[in-house]
Amino acid sequence: MTLETIFGPGTLLGDEPALMIAGERRVLTDVVSTPVINPATGGVIAEVPHASEETVDEAVTRAAVAQRAWARRTHQERAEILARARDLIELHSEEIARIVTLEQGKPLEHARGEMQAAQNFFDFAVSQKYRNIGEMVATESGEQLLVREEPIGVVAAILPWNFPAAIFCRKVAPALMAGNAIVVKPAELTPLSALALAQVLDAAGLPAGLLSVVCGPGRETGSRLIDHPSVGMVTMTGSTRGGREILARAADKIIPVSLELGGKAPFIVFADANLEQAAKDAVEARMWNAGQVCTCNEITYVDESIYDEFAALVARHVAAITPDDPLVDGSPMGPLVSERERDKVEAMVKEAVQQGATVRVGGGRPGGAQFEAGSWFQPTMLTGVTSDMTIASTEVFGPVLSLASFHDYDDLIAKANSTPFGLSAYVYSSNLHTVMRVIDDLEFGEIYVNKAGPERQQGFHTGWKASGLGGDDGAHGYERYLRRKTTYVGYGPAYGQ
Ligand code: NAD
Numbered sequence: 120m121t122l123e124t125i126f127g128p129g130t131l132l133g134d135e136p137a138l139m140i141a142g143e144r145r146v147l148t149d150v151v152s153t154p155v156i157n158p159a160t161g162g163v164i165a166e167v168p169h170a171s172e173e174t175v176d177e178a179v180t181r182a183a184v185a186q187r188a189w190a191r192r193t194h195q196e197r198a199e200i201l202a203r204a205r206d207l208i209e210l211h212s213e214e215i216a217r218i219v220t221l222e223q224g225k226p227l228e229h230a231r232g233e234m235q236a237a238q239n240f241f242d243f244a245v246s247q248k249y250r251n252i253g254e255m256v257a258t259e260s261g262e263q264l265l266v267r268e269e270p271i272g273v274v275a276a277i278l279p280w281n282f283p284a285a286i287f288c289r290k291v292a293p294a295l296m297a298g299n300a301i302v303v304k305p306a307e308l309t310p311l312s313a314l315a316l317a318q319v320l321d322a323a324g325l326p327a328g329l330l331s332v333v334c335g336p337g338r339e340t341g342s343r344l345i346d347h348p349s350v351g352m353v354t355m356t357g358s359t360r361g362g363r364e365i366l367a368r369a370a371d372k373i374i375p376v377s378l379e380l381g382g383k384a385p386f387i388v389f390a391d392a393n394l395e396q397a398a399k400d401a402v403e404a405r406m407w408n409a410g411q412v413c414t415c416n417e418i419t420y421v422d423e424s425i426y427d428e429f430a431a432l433v434a435r436h437v438a439a440i441t442p443d444d445p446l447v448d449g450s451p452m453g454p455l456v457s458e459r460e461r462d463k464v465e466a467m468v469k470e471a472v473q474q475g476a477t478v479r480v481g482g483g484r485p486g487g488a489q490f491e492a493g494s495w496f497q498p499t500m501l502t503g504v505t506s507d508m509t510i511a512s513t514e515v516f517g518p519v520l521s522l523a524s525f526h527d528y529d530d531l532i533a534k535a536n537s538t539p540f541g542l543s544a545y546v547y548s549s550n551l552h553t554v555m556r557v558i559d560d561l562e563f564g565e566i567y568v569n570k571a572g573p574e575r576q577q578g579f580h581t582g583w584k585a586s587g588l589g590g591d592d593g594a595h596g597y598e599r600y601l602r603r604k605t606t607y608v609g610y611g612p613a614y615g616q
Contacts (some may be wrong), residue, residue, distance in 0.1 A: 169335030185328030261611015270298030377589030382542030398432035464517030541583030
């Protein structure tokens with residue numbers, strides 16, 4: 120089956136899978152490839168070629184040349200092209216949303232939401248066109264001391280599979296606006312949306328070479344990219360294991376790295392919270408994208424005085440989610456991204472039960488012919504989860520809501536902070552003093568109070584501890600794509616002028 124049969128004539132992906140190297144589609148037929156599988160059916164959508172060492176070298180070399188000219192363009196000129204790209208992404212958002220759904224598995228409606236986020240990242244980047252790009256520091260008479268920002272050069276972006284289109288834009292838009300070129304290595308499972316987006320940026324008039332997409336396994340294609348002498352920075356979203364390996368590689372070259380890794384978000388519900396709202400949000404924050412989000416509610420801690428009441432509310436919401444074909448309107452949840460991820464989640468639930476947890480809702484694969492192929496798992500709720508269980512400390516990345524109780528504030532904070540991760544946390548209480556105390560005490564980079572996510576493009580998505588380094592979004596995320604140059608200008612009599 121050709122891509123045009125799946126995605127329609129004139130698809131951004133062309134008739135057969137190709138890499139995007141410096142604005143050109145590169146069909147490679149004599150190399151190793153990875154199949155892209157529709158997780159809802161188990162069917163193969165495409166075979167995407169791996170970029171060879173020569174192809175990675177070509178992408179980075181072309182990027183380095185294009186970047187020098189791009190950096191000389193004004194901020195307004197760069198913003199004009201990126202604004203056009205944003206509008207074209209909007210124009211093609213239905214097609215790209217469908218690509219996301221077919222390769223990743225999230226319901227089409229949610230993929231449309233992802234495309235909105237993709238546009239928002241471009242909007243934020245474009246908003247930087249009138250930024251202050253440096254400082255003048257008070258110094259001696261007849262001297263000016265300038266500290267100004269400069270792009271880094273060629274950025275390597277290594278992407279995960281959970282939001283393949285949004286995270287592409289989250290990294291590409293600020294990197295380009297700041298005057299860099301970027302070479303993207305999408306996740307093996309979801310390369311098609313990145314390839315489609317590269318076509319859109321090319322059509323928006325992005326100079327050739329500034330953006331390439333090279334596909335293949337992380338340790339192969341990703342490593343080649345990081346090791347290339349002209350790559351000056353790596354930004355990656357994915358697992359802590361992958362992030363650690365990338366950091367070690369980048370250390371050899373001493374280049375900056377921005378990492379957004381796993382999480383183990385505690386979702387804390389105090390007795391004085393609005394319980395209806397907290398229960399609804401606890402489920403949404405867990406089941407979003409079938410639980411495959413680094414900010415997901417990974418363990419719900421509930422004050423023991425309201426535990427039974429809250430468990431009943433949560434159970435009602437979890438039971439109401441019935442997975443369905445992600446292309447069907449109103450489908451609340453699709454499959455997990457791959458059989459490997461589904462098997463991992465299934466094994467974690469089994470282990471939790473062996474260790475004493477109780478399955479209150481779901482707990483396995485859904486029944487019925489529709490779910491026989493593909494990587495489906497039921498929305499699941501576990502009660503009686505305690506801190507000695509593996510599931511209380513390991514990232515689940517699946518639709519499994521774990522309910523634990525607490526009775527003592529200090530014990531709760533110690534448990535919430537005991538994870539090696541430090542990305543997101545949620546707190547529900549109507550008492551301002553309680554909320555502020557929890558914000559002070561939690562060792563997490565992003566805290567949601569009485570509301571679920573997602574994060575916004577003007578915020579700062581930053582993980583503490585094993586959840587990452589640096590971060591994405593907003594003014595602080597944009598800073599990652601810059602370095603500083605300090606210049607001393609002597610112009611007075613003391614300098615012979
Ligand atoms: P992963 O870290 O292996 O992959 C993420 C990206 O990093 C992919 O593009 C991959 O090719 C690349 N990569 C991995 N190792 C690399 C290396 N040594 N050098 C260069 N590139 C490398 O993650 P995964 O296997 O796709 O998912 C496994 C787990 O990671 C999930 O179960 C989940 O816990 C976590 N995850 C987190 C996020 C997030 O948003 N933080 C996203 C996806 C996965």
